[in-house]
Amino acid sequence: MAGTGLRFRQGAIFFSGAHAAAHPRTRTPHHHCSPQRTHDARGRCRLTAKSANGRPQISASFRDVAIDGAQSEDGAPEQGGSTVSITVVGASGDLAKKKIFPALFALYYEDCLPEHFTVFGYARSKMSDEELRNMISLTLTCRIDQRENCSDKMEQFLKRCFYQSGQYNSEEGFSELDRKLKEKEAGKVPNRLFYLSIPPNIFVDVVRSASRTASSQDGWTRFIVEKPFGRDSESSGELTRNLKKYLAEEQIFRIDHYLGKELVENLSVLRFSNLVFEPLWSRNYIRNVQLIFSEDFGTEGRGGYFDNYGIIRDIMQNHLLQILALFAMETPVSLDAEDIRNEKVKVLRSMRQLRLEDVVVGQYKGHSKGGKTYPAYVDDPTVPSGSITPTFAAAALFIDNARWDGVPFLMKAGKALHTRRAEIRVQFRRVPGNLYGRRRRSVGGGGTTATRELEKATNELVLRVQPDEAIYLKINSKVPGLGMRLDSSDLNLLYSERYPAEIPDAYERLLLDAIEGERRLFIRSDELDAAWAIFTPVLADLEANKVAPELYPYGSRGPVGAHYLAANHNVRWGDIS
Numbered sequence: 001m002a003g004t005g006l007r008f009r010q011g012a013i014f015f016s017g018a019h020a021a022a023h024p025r026t027r028t029p030h031h032h033c034s035p036q037r038t039h040d041a042r043g044r045c046r047l048t049a050k051s052a053n054g055r056p057q058i059s060a061s062f063r064d065v066a067i068d069g070a071q072s073e074d075g076a077p078e079q080g081g082s083t084v085s086i087t088v089v090g091a092s093g094d095l096a097k098k099k100i101f102p103a104l105f106a107l108y109y110e111d112c113l114p115e116h117f118t119v120f121g122y123a124r125s126k127m128s129d130e131e132l133r134n135m136i137s138l139t140l141t142c143r144i145d146q147r148e149n150c151s152d153k154m155e156q157f158l159k160r161c162f163y164q165s166g167q168y169n170s171e172e173g174f175s176e177l178d179r180k181l182k183e184k185e186a187g188k189v190p191n192r193l194f195y196l197s198i199p200p201n202i203f204v205d206v207v208r209s210a211s212r213t214a215s216s217q218d219g220w221t222r223f224i225v226e227k228p229f230g231r232d233s234e235s236s237g238e239l240t241r242n243l244k245k246y247l248a249e250e251q252i253f254r255i256d257h258y259l260g261k262e263l264v265e266n267l268s269v270l271r272f273s274n275l276v277f278e279p280l281w282s283r284n285y286i287r288n289v290q291l292i293f294s295e296d297f298g299t300e301g302r303g304g305y306f307d308n309y310g311i312i313r314d315i316m317q318n319h320l321l322q323i324l325a326l327f328a329m330e331t332p333v334s335l336d337a338e339d340i341r342n343e344k345v346k347v348l349r350s351m352r353q354l355r356l357e358d359v360v361v362g363q364y365k366g367h368s369k370g371g372k373t374y375p376a377y378v379d380d381p382t383v384p385s386g387s388i389t390p391t392f393a394a395a396a397l398f399i400d401n402a403r404w405d406g407v408p409f410l411m412k413a414g415k416a417l418h419t420r421r422a423e424i425r426v427q428f429r430r431v432p433g434n435l436y437g438r439r440r441r442s443v444g445g446g447g448t449t450a451t452r453e454l455e456k457a458t459n460e461l462v463l464r465v466q467p468d469e470a471i472y473l474k475i476n477s478k479v480p481g482l483g484m485r486l487d488s489s490d491l492n493l494l495y496s497e498r499y500p501a502e503i504p505d506a507y508e509r510l511l512l513d514a515i516e517g518e519r520r521l522f523i524r525s526d527e528l529d530a531a532w533a534i535f536t537p538v539l540a541d542l543e544a545n546k547v548a549p550e551l552y553p554y555g556s557r558g559p560v561g562a563h564y565l566a567a568n569h570n571v572r573w574g575d576i577s
């Protein structure tokens with residue numbers, strides 16, 4: 001679309017919140033327009049402005065946005081219009097290399113980034129722009145499809161990437177970054193996004209220095225903050241208070257990358273746009289809900305971080321709880337971020353604090369199989385010897401509200417298990433007065449045939465978040481033939497068959513949302529407080545009582561304790577059968 005002469009006049013769509021972000025202590029007024037992205041028939045990114053009630057108002061493609069100025073190949077913009085600079089703080093690190101730069105390139109490749117943008121890396125390591133580009137280029141891929149112009153696109157993208165070395169608590173370092181950013185932004189309204197891809201103990205240092213010396217004066221300034229957001233209610237509250245010394249809540253984008261996953265996005269669509277599901281979505285029809293996360297590798301390389309947190313903080317308190325909140329919330333007033341987040345907070349605040357007796361913890365131990373040896377968690381040189389940090393946990397949670405009273409929400413998360421998987425399983429109640437659960441005369445009149453299997457006349461809905469995204473519903477049907485045998489079969493929506501296009505990585509969606517100012521998939525501070533309130537007491541009890549984790553072999557299905565926990569609540573894990 002570049003060069004068509006189309007002009008984008010509706011700055012409020014692309015830059016919603018712009019005016020507030022320049023002044024940390026001022027609050028953004030309520031926006032009646034918030035952006036919503038769609039793709040047009042040619043697959044280009046499009047923004048659709050929503051009214052407060054969520055109805056689409058205006059739409060414009062990203063390439064239509066801000067084509068009121070040109071940018072030279074090396075990213076130096078000509079006068080007029082606006083520009084976005086994305087600074088990846090901690091650019092030399094694992095997440096930046098593995099996820100953030102590749103996601104930015106994928107967005108560029110798909111024409112989803114604004115016409116005028118610049119990417120900066122910031123870290124302590126000494127690197128030239130060229131060295132940063134070389135480092136990034138190793139992890140860029142033409143993920144979507146192998147178009148002929150992929151290497152050209154990579155080259156063009158890399159020309160827009162620059163590097164500034166500096167300390168994280170150094171105002172000089174960020175002033176120097178500010179100077180370089182201004183060079184690239186010259187004459188345009190500057191909008192700045194900082195991605196804090198650094199260990200949490202330096203979040204506040206960076207926010208203090210960067211907000212003081214490298215905030216945009218006329219456009220917006222936003223900070224994406226990576227997890228962990230504290231270790232418990234107290235430390236999380238302290239982090240929030242410290243961040244808010246320098247930033248308004250509207251500038252803080254707390255990322256939980258599970259919210260950017262396709263299937264998690266689809267959860268609300270499934271519920272709220274299909275008449276067949278929402279009426280069943282309550283204690284009246286649902287027996288239990290299971291949220292399952294497993295990885296078939298250990299903490300390799302991240303043991304130092306992990307040991308201080310453990311699996312409950314690493315996966316349950318954030319990723320699985322966020323999914324639970326989306327699953328269980330009431331219908332929001334609209335699709336606006338605040339309406340959705342209000343409903344999530346309500347359901348989180350209705351949850352019971354988790355109790356020690358409703359938790360099982362485990363830790364993987366070394367294991368040899370097929371001539372291969374797998375290490376124990378404590379074999380990781382960055383893990384203190386004798387550590388009792390859980391690498392596995394199962395928990396039973398409850399929502400004390402009218403919709404979910406008495407329904408167990410079971411969570412299970414573990415590293416070094418037999419498979420990599422994330423899924424939501426919804427087990428429905430048994431069919432009342434089930435005709436097929438009775439003993440019947442067999443065909444031919446030769447006495448009765450046990451048809452106890454038919455007692456299983458129950459349904460299960462599975463949303464497989466990864467791998468092989470799918471939504472399937474287990475239903476009972478008759479095995480064809482003269483007899484009467486039931487079979488449990490799947491009505492299966494397998495994404496790879498139905499939607500051949502590759503699914504974008506979660507970080508792509510979330511980065512684009514942050515650029516657009518769309519907060520729906522980011523975590524608000526009151527949500528965070530409510531999430532920590534559920535887990536903090538049990539985490540304190542586990543630590544105070546030095547609860548020893550049940551050991552399970554690397555590559556196994558985890559500790560048997562998880563089955564006893566489920567059985568205590570009359571549940572069988574759906575991923576086992």
Ligand SMILES: NC(=O)C1=CN([C@@H]2O[C@H](COP(=O)(O)OP(=O)(O)OC[C@H]3O[C@@H](n4cnc5c(N)ncnc54)[C@H](OP(=O)(O)O)[C@@H]3O)[C@@H](O)[C@H]2O)C=CC1
Nearest residue numbers: 090092093094095096123124125197198199200226227228
């Ligand atoms: N890696 C992952 O898969 C995931 C990471 N996260 C979160 O993202 C953030 C970044 O993670 P990741 O990239 O793995 O982190 P890294 O440990 O790779 O750290 C990122 C960069 O920060 C600097 N750094 C590291 N340790 C310190 C320190 N003690 N003091 C000051 N600077 C330091 C280093 O840059 P330099 O020395 O050049 O300054 C390093 O390259 C973390 O908050 C993490 O919890 C979240 C989900 C997944």
Ligand SMILES: O=C1O[C@H](COP(=O)(O)O)[C@@H](O)[C@H](O)[C@H]1O
Nearest residue numbers: 227257295302314315319422466
């Ligand atoms: O946040 C985290 O997530 C990853 C798993 O993410 P996925 O998208 O690959 O499923 C996990 O490995 C890591 O421990 C945790 O910090």
